[in-house]
Amino acid sequence: MKNRLIELxxxxxxxxxxxxxxxxxxxxxxxxxxxxxxxxxHPEGICLIGNLLFDLVKDLDVxxxxxxTLGADPIAFSVAYTSYLKGRPVEAFVVRKTAKPHGTxxxxxxxxxxxxxxxIVDDVITTGKSTIEAITRSKEAGLDIVKVIAxxxxxxxxxxxxxxxxxxxxxxxxxxxxxxxxxKKNA
Numbered sequence: 317m318k319n320r321l322i323e324l325x326x327x328x329x330x331x332x333x334x335x336x337x338x339x340x341x342x343x344x345x346x347x348x349x350x351x352x353x354x355x356x357x358h359p360e361g362i363c364l365i366g367n368l369l370f371d372l373v374k375d376l377d378v379x380x381x382x383x384x385t386l387g388a389d390p391i392a393f394s395v396a397y398t399s400y401l402k403g404r405p406v407e408a409f410v411v412r413k414t415a416k417p418h419g420t421x422x423x424x425x426x427x428x429x430x431x432x433x434x435x436i437v438d439d440v441i442t443t444g445k446s447t448i449e450a451i452t453r454s455k456e457a458g459l460d461i462v463k464v465i466a467x468x469x470x471x472x473x474x475x476x477x478x479x480x481x482x483x484x485x486x487x488x489x490x491x492x493x494x495x496x497x498x499x500k501k502n503a
Contacts, residue, residue, distance in 0.1 A: 321355070321364045322489055325468070326498050328354040328361075342443055348491070350468050352439035356390035365391055366398030368488055369437070369465060374404055376462055379432035382409035382424075384450040387439035391467060395437075409434070411450045423453045430458030441466040441485065444477030451483060468494070 331338065331349040338349035355361035369391065373381060382392040389410055396408035409426030416422050428434060436454060438447045447464060454461055461483060469475055469487035478485040 317364050317368055318488065321361070321368065322493055322497055324355050324358065324361055324364065325350070325352075325489065325494060326501065328358060330494055330498065332495075332498060340442060342445070348495075350440045350470070350494075352387065352467060353390070356387075356394070356439060356467070362390065362394040362397075365467065365488075366394035369395045370398040370402060370404075370406075372465060372486065373406065373435050373463065374399070374402070376435065377433060378406055378435050378462055380407040380409045380426060380428040380434040380459075381437060382411060382426060382428075382434065382450075382454075383437045384411045384446045384453075385413060387446065388437045388450065391437045391439060406435075411453045422457075424457045424459075428459065431460060433460045433462045435463045435465060436461055436483075437464075438466045440468045440470060441474035441478070441487070442470045442472050444474035444481075444485075447474065447478050447485070448481055451478070451481060 329351045333347050336345035336347045338346045340346055381395050392408040396406055399406040407427045409428050412423050436450050441447055464483045464485045466487040468489050470491045475485045
């Protein structure tokens with residue numbers, strides 16, 4: 317499944333240029349770009365991601381899985397769906413970028429509450445900023461974070477930043493793995 321997911325990422329989500337033409341959220345320019353929503357919203361991608369991540373969390377006794385909207389949302393939803401099919405339901409939750417401006421004015425949406433064990437997910441980790449923001453908001457809501465997972469680690473210091481904040485980060489795929497297959501296919 318992992319190998320097929322890498323192929324799907326190369327087919328639908330990965331862009332490469334000899335020159336750094338892709339502007340990242342940080343403002344920095346890069347010669348490669350991952351548009352993960354092209355895979356996280358794709359039927360086969362949803363199936364692969366749901367199964368691969370469910371395998372990483374199924375024995376953790378967690379109540380929820382989620383992260384900063386919008387990158388984490390389809391990942392969390394695919395794991396929640398897969399978990400239900402496999403008879404071990406895990407709730408999906410969403411960490412807002414800004415607090416809800418009306419009603420309950422909360423940062424976190426979903427059926428989780430203070431004290432629940434959760435997994436934080438992100439689609440792509442570069443600097444770790446959005447992952448750390450999701451961790452911070454989740455901690456502020458009283459959630460017990462037991463694992464942090466990135467779909468793709470660009471291997472640019474994000475993993476180290478998350479780990480410096482006190483959480484081990486696991487990634488499903490690394491930039492190195494994608495580049496290795498990309499180069500083989502385009503040799």
